[in-house]
Amino acid sequence: xxxxxxxxxxxxxxxxxxxxxxxxxxxxxxxxxxxxxxxxxxxxxxxxxxxxxxxxxxxxxxxxxxxxxxxxxxxxxxxxxxxxxxxxxxxxxxxxxxxxxxxxxxxxxxxxxxxxxxxxxxxxxxxxxxxxxxxxxxxxxxxxxxxxxxxxxxxxxxxxxxxxxxxxxxxxxxxxxxxxxxxxxxxxxxxxxxxxxxxxxxxxxxxxxxxxxxxxxxxxxxxxxxxxxxxxxxxxxxxxxxxxxxxxxxxxxxxxxxxxxxxxxxxxxxxxxxxxxxxxxxxxxxxxxxxxxxxxxxxxxxxxxxxxxxxxxxxxxxx
Amino acid sequence: xxxxxxxxxxxxxxxxxxxxxxxxxxxxxxxxxxxxxxxxxxxxxxxxxxxxxxxxxxxxxxxxxxxxxxxxxxxxxxxxxxxxxxxxxxxxxxxxxxxxxxxxxxxxxxxxxxxxxxxxxxxxxxxxxxxxxxxxxxxxxxxxxxxxxxxxxxxxxxxxxxxxxxxxxxxxxxxxxxxxxxxxxxxxxxxxxxxxxxxxxxxxxxxxxxxxxxxxxxxxxxxxxxxxxxxxxxxxxxxxxxxxxxxx
Ligand SMILES: Cc1cc2nc3c(=O)[nH]c(=O)nc-3n(C[C@H](O)[C@H](O)[C@H](O)COP(=O)(O)OP(=O)(O)OC[C@H]3O[C@@H](n4cnc5c(N)ncnc54)[C@H](O)[C@@H]3O)c2cc1C
Ligand SMILES: Nc1ncnc2c1ncn2[C@@H]1O[C@H](COP(=O)(O)O)[C@@H](O)[C@H]1O
Numbered sequence: 001x002x003x004x005x006x007x008x009x010x011x012x013x014x015x016x017x018x019x020x021x022x023x024x025x026x027x028x029x030x031x032x033x034x035x036x037x038x039x040x041x042x043x044x045x046x047x048x049x050x051x052x053x054x055x056x057x058x059x060x061x062x063x064x065x066x067x068x069x070x071x072x073x074x075x076x077x078x079x080x081x082x083x084x085x086x087x088x089x090x091x092x093x094x095x096x097x098x099x100x101x102x103x104x105x106x107x108x109x110x111x112x113x114x115x116x117x118x119x120x121x122x123x124x125x126x127x128x129x130x131x132x133x134x135x136x137x138x139x140x141x142x143x144x145x146x147x148x149x150x151x152x153x154x155x156x157x158x159x160x161x162x163x164x165x166x167x168x169x170x171x172x173x174x175x176x177x178x179x180x181x182x183x184x185x186x187x188x189x190x191x192x193x194x195x196x197x198x199x200x201x202x203x204x205x206x207x208x209x210x211x212x213x214x215x216x217x218x219x220x221x222x223x224x225x226x227x228x229x230x231x232x233x234x235x236x237x238x239x240x241x242x243x244x245x246x247x248x249x250x251x252x253x254x255x256x257x258x259x260x261x262x263x264x265x266x267x268x269x270x271x272x273x274x275x276x277x278x279x280x281x282x283x284x285x286x287x288x289x290x291x292x293x294x295x296x297x298x299x300x301x302x303x304x305x306x307x308x309x310x311x312x313x314x315x316x317x318x319x
Numbered sequence: 320x321x322x323x324x325x326x327x328x329x330x331x332x333x334x335x336x337x338x339x340x341x342x343x344x345x346x347x348x349x350x351x352x353x354x355x356x357x358x359x360x361x362x363x364x365x366x367x368x369x370x371x372x373x374x375x376x377x378x379x380x381x382x383x384x385x386x387x388x389x390x391x392x393x394x395x396x397x398x399x400x401x402x403x404x405x406x407x408x409x410x411x412x413x414x415x416x417x418x419x420x421x422x423x424x425x426x427x428x429x430x431x432x433x434x435x436x437x438x439x440x441x442x443x444x445x446x447x448x449x450x451x452x453x454x455x456x457x458x459x460x461x462x463x464x465x466x467x468x469x470x471x472x473x474x475x476x477x478x479x480x481x482x483x484x485x486x487x488x489x490x491x492x493x494x495x496x497x498x499x500x501x502x503x504x505x506x507x508x509x510x511x512x513x514x515x516x517x518x519x520x521x522x523x524x525x526x527x528x529x530x531x532x533x534x535x536x537x538x539x540x541x542x543x544x545x546x547x548x549x550x551x552x553x554x555x556x557x558x559x560x561x562x563x564x565x566x567x
Contacts, residue, residue: 072482074457099477103459106412106444110451115413115528118442131532136440140336141345142535143440149528185456185486191474198479204566228567246497247476252332252438253356253496261566272332278540282564284556290545299543300559302552312550316557317567 002036006090007058008081009042010100014070016047018201019096021056021163023156026123027094028057033125040171041084043077045070050173055166062174066181071190072100074107076181082111092130095155098200105155114151119256121160121279130154138252138275159203159258160279197231199250204261207233207250207277211266211287211306215243220310221265227317233257233277235267251276266306269294286310320374320488323428324365324398325419325445326358327437328382328389343531344409354389357434359501360494362393364464365432367499372466375399379422381415381522383407394512395504401515402426404522409531416448417525423453428489435460435493446493456486462497 007027010017024040031038040053040061050061064080081104085093093108095101097119109116121142122133131144132154147153199205206228208221218232225232234244236251250257252272262280267273269285269292277283278297285298286309295301302309330336330350337346354362365376378393380386381404390401404418423431433446443459450457456471458464462481463474469488474481476495504512546552546559560567 074459074484075486078451099460099475099482102443103447103457103475106447107451107457109413110448115411116444117529118444135537136534137330137334137336137345138332138438138441139537140334141338142537143343144532144535145529146532147529185458185484187482188485189483190477190480191483192480196479200478261560261564275332278537282560282566283540283543284560295545296542297540299564300556301543301545302547302549302556303545304547304549304552309550309553312553313556316553 002034002092004036004088004090005031005038005092005094006085006088007038007040008093008095008101008104009040009053009061010096010098011042011044011047014045014047016042016050016053017096017098019098019158020053021166022158022161023094023096024053024056024058025163026156026161030092030094030123030130039088041081043069043080051170052166054169054171056163057169059169059171060174061171062176064176064178066178068183069181071187073181073183073186074103075185076183077104078107078111079182080178082108085112091151093151093153095153097155097157101155105153109153112151112153113149114153115147115149116153116155117145117147118155119157120154121157123154135279138272139278140271140275157258158200193247199231199233199248199257200255202231203259204228204230205233205250205257205259206230206263206265207235207267208238208265209235209267210237210241212238218243220306224263224310224314227314230263235273264294264298265310267294268292269297320372320430321426321428322365322369322374322376323423323426323431324358324361324376324378324393325431325433325449326362326378326380326389326393327355327434327439328352328380328386329355329437329439332356332438338534338536342533344534352385352388354392355434355437357436357438357494357496358389360496360498361432361434362396362398363499363501364492364494366397366502368430368466377402377426377428379404379419381406381410381418387517390517391512392504394515395508396502397508399515401517403517403519405519406522411527411529412442412444412448413528414525416445416452418522419445420449420452421523422520423449430466430488431455431491433491433493435495446491450491453489453491456488456490457492458484458486458490459493460495461492462495464492464498
């Protein structure tokens with residue numbers, strides 16, 4: 001049986017990320033089911049506000065603080081989180097499956113001699129054991145896995161677990177300063193893509209495919225994204241053609257996303273593209289080919305010409 | 320410098336997945352296996368690094384006899400030698416990494432390239448776990464890599480940008496698309512690969528920490544409504560998004 005759950009929060013620029021709510025909520029729900037304790041930890045500089053995490057059920061959060069840790073450091077974070085988990089006697093750790101989580105969680109799992117389940121989309125119970133469900137083969141199948149080691153690490157796919165509304169509860173915040181972290185691997189610079197919303201973090205995505213005909217026409221995709229407050233995504237065909245950067249590619253060799261709404265414009269829906277977006281909550285497809293496979297996963301479809309339908313859609317949304 | 324590359328042998332990404340009778344693995348009949356796409360970037364980066372700093376590139380793969388095909392592919396691209404760590408059993412990432420780390424140590428490699436993810440179980444952890452087991456530094460999901468002496472500068476992809484990372488060898492790098500353009504194996508390379516040695520060893524055993532209880536098909540998404548074939552369907556689409564889906 002579990003003794004204590006540790007939820008590992010994530011910050012960038014000393015701001016907590018949205019995934020924080022999801023991991024906190026899953027951690028506290030799990031603690032209720034297992035009748036064990038739960039607390040949270042975050043590594044960074046002046047991370048603020050932290051008491052709000054209480055709204056998602058976690059009553060105590062420790063900030064392990066050092067100005068040099070505002071940026072991620074694989075070596076330092078691995079040691080700090082593993083030591084902290086040992087110190088408080090945590091035997092279940094929960095991370096988000098983000099750029100940091102994917103790097104950090106496996107390394108912490110080694111230090112703790114824990115089994116790890118990456119990219120979980122469900123956590124269920126069977127005979128008192130936690131069963132994690134995760135997509136494999138690019139989402140073409142799912143596996144239920146069980147971790148048999150005493151310590152367990154679960155890494156949650158972002159935007160899948162619903163954190164619900166925050167309550168008024170506030171968490172107790174504990175400060176722990178540390179000096180001389182192990183910076184043998186450290187981030188010396190963060191290059192941000194100009195003010196753009198990343199597909200991996202957006203709750204709405206508007207993606208364009210080869211049906212947009214040329215790079216220039218992505219203006220239409222960008223315009224629709226703007227009225228929806230969405231990120232712009234792309235199929236591999238248009239990334240390979242050099243119309244859009246790879247960071248925007250959705251799919252098996254791009255990013256795996258699960259936004260609330262995914263709008264596919266002139267995308268056929270090849271299996272490798274579906275791999276990256278089929279877990280979106282709602283999918284809209286606009287494609288002039290009635291037989292395009294994208295319609296098999298779309299909730300709403302229009303079998304028309306993007307150059308006619310998209311401008312009308314932008315007009316309608318602006319109303 | 321001794322450089323190692325770990326490659327996995329995986330179903331082609333266009334494969335239709337059928338679940339085997341045991342309900343825990345895929346049915347591998349009629350499945351075409353290829354070198355993991357990300358591992359081609361890893362091989363390319365290893366070769367480029369060898370061209371820059373000199374040394375030798377050894378390709379390591381754990382699995383059955385068939386994995387030799389992926390090793391050969393890397394040898395044809397220009398790697399010097401190969402090692403097949405023989406094991407037919409299902410391994411989880413910890414157990415896999417344990418055996419790979421053992422071999423990397425035996426090879427005396429100081430720089431090791433992995434793919435960022437094997438497109439079978441999509442775990443994206445083997446490089447990081449192996450690095451931690453070896454006590455090597457690690458940069459995962461690299462889109463740029465540079466080595467000067469023992470200093471490594473790499474860039475890794477993150478949400479909304481890139482992180483520039485500085486570290487030192489010994490190091491593990493996991494390759495993301497964009498790191499380079501993998502070269503094609505030339506006819507000469509393919510011929511030469513036939514003469515290169517693939518050493519076979521039994522992979523050292525290590526217990527699994529996780530277990531697959533069952534493999535299942537995703538709850539098939541129902542094809543939805545086609546609302547029309549031109550702009551006249553737009554108002555209905557917007558209404559549904561607002562009132563039924565409530566996503567805008
Ligand atoms: C190893 C591997 C990995 C891959 N990884 C990815 C990946 O990560 N992401 C990815 O997206 N792909 C990936 N692919 C590629 C994938 O197989 C497809 O080739 C690609 O997704 C096709 O992109 P597309 O839909 O934009 O283009 P197409 O398949 O050419 O489709 C264009 C669509 O636009 C429609 N269209 C044309 N004109 C109009 C118009 N005026 N109005 C409306 N509709 C129009 C057409 O009917 C067609 O359906 C991968 C392939 C391999 C082999
Ligand atoms: N059986 C294997 N043999 C050698 N290397 C492997 C094997 N499986 C995975 N790898 C390496 O580990 C990387 C990440 O795999 P994974 O963690 O399974 O997604 C792959 O891109 C390969 O470089």
